[in-house]
Amino acid sequence: MIHQSKSYIKFIRLAKNRHGVHSPFVYDLVTNCFNDKTKYPEYETLKSHRKALRSDTSMVEMKDFGQGSRVFKGNARKVSAVVKNSGMKKKRQKLLFRLAKYFKSETVLELGTSLGLGTVALSLSNEFSAIHTVEGCPNTLQKAQEYFEKFNLHNIQIHQKIFNEFLAENTSEKYDLIFIDGDHNGERTLGYFYSLLKNVHNNSVIIFDDIYWSKDMTAAWQQIIANDKVTVSIDTFQWGLVFFRKEQAKQHFIIRVG
Numbered sequence: 001m002i003h004q005s006k007s008y009i010k011f012i013r014l015a016k017n018r019h020g021v022h023s024p025f026v027y028d029l030v031t032n033c034f035n036d037k038t039k040y041p042e043y044e045t046l047k048s049h050r051k052a053l054r055s056d057t058s059m060v061e062m063k064d065f066g067q068g069s070r071v072f073k074g075n076a077r078k079v080s081a082v083v084k085n086s087g088m089k090k091k092r093q094k095l096l097f098r099l100a101k102y103f104k105s106e107t108v109l110e111l112g113t114s115l116g117l118g119t120v121a122l123s124l125s126n127e128f129s130a131i132h133t134v135e136g137c138p139n140t141l142q143k144a145q146e147y148f149e150k151f152n153l154h155n156i157q158i159h160q161k162i163f164n165e166f167l168a169e170n171t172s173e174k175y176d177l178i179f180i181d182g183d184h185n186g187e188r189t190l191g192y193f194y195s196l197l198k199n200v201h202n203n204s205v206i207i208f209d210d211i212y213w214s215k216d217m218t219a220a221w222q223q224i225i226a227n228d229k230v231t232v233s234i235d236t237f238q239w240g241l242v243f244f245r246k247e248q249a250k251q252h253f254i255i256r257v258g
Helices: 002-014 024-034 044-055 079-088 090-102 117-125 138-150 163-169 186-199 215-225
Strands: 059-061 076-078 107-111 130-135 156-160 177-180 205-209 232-235 239-243 253-255
Touching: 002 177, 002 215, 024 090, 024 232, 044 079, 044 090, 044 117, 044 130, 044 138, 059 079, 059 138, 076 079, 090 117, 090 177, 090 186, 107 117, 117 130, 117 138, 117 177, 130 138, 138 156, 163 186, 186 215, 215 232, 215 239
Parallel strands: 107 130, 107 177, 130 156, 177 205, 232 253
Antiparallel strands: 059 076, 205 239, 232 239
8 A cells, every 4th residue: 555655646747638738639538538527328328337335234155266366355246346346436337338439349258257347347348349348256257147138238238267278269359449457467468468469450449457456557558558569558546557559659648547
């Protein structure tokens, strides 16, 4: 937590809003996506889905394949408590929806389904998109799937596998948007990035969650943005975004998201 606090103080000192951005691509992204105040009708579905999960008092035996939880001690967890204490926050869920919508993402990969808060946001961004979501824990995935069906989300394909296993088997698929929302281990996150380089194209974006979770996650993020294949990178503190646009010079941005 000390690392996160120190990192946040540094982030606040260095972060800019759209007026400090000297890149048409990033300026437009910040203006028309990050700062988009439109009240999309899909937000009501996100709200209803979250409310349903928060009212779900059932227990799920969750097997954690990543760094574990800083909140829960045991594996048996109440659905409502997981959403309240460690689920994706409302603002970030809406931002994920807007990002997928803004980039018109048609093929999407999510590593870390959990209870599906991010998955639903991605699904609603484009009803014709194909959302592939990967989760190692079968019980968690089953619970998420129940709600996908309840909310009639038919563009989601679930994969009950650990991340490395899935990535090793999927070598040719190209993804428009990749959201890595699980594990939080720096070394393994770096491995996922290297593995996914074969699955990206010029206009792909990879979003990394919790880049300041720990010193090793931040070190992994620094190595990722230094990679020659990455041209544009954006640090929003909670998330790190990387792009592979060959037509652009290599640039890094630290951006405040409202």
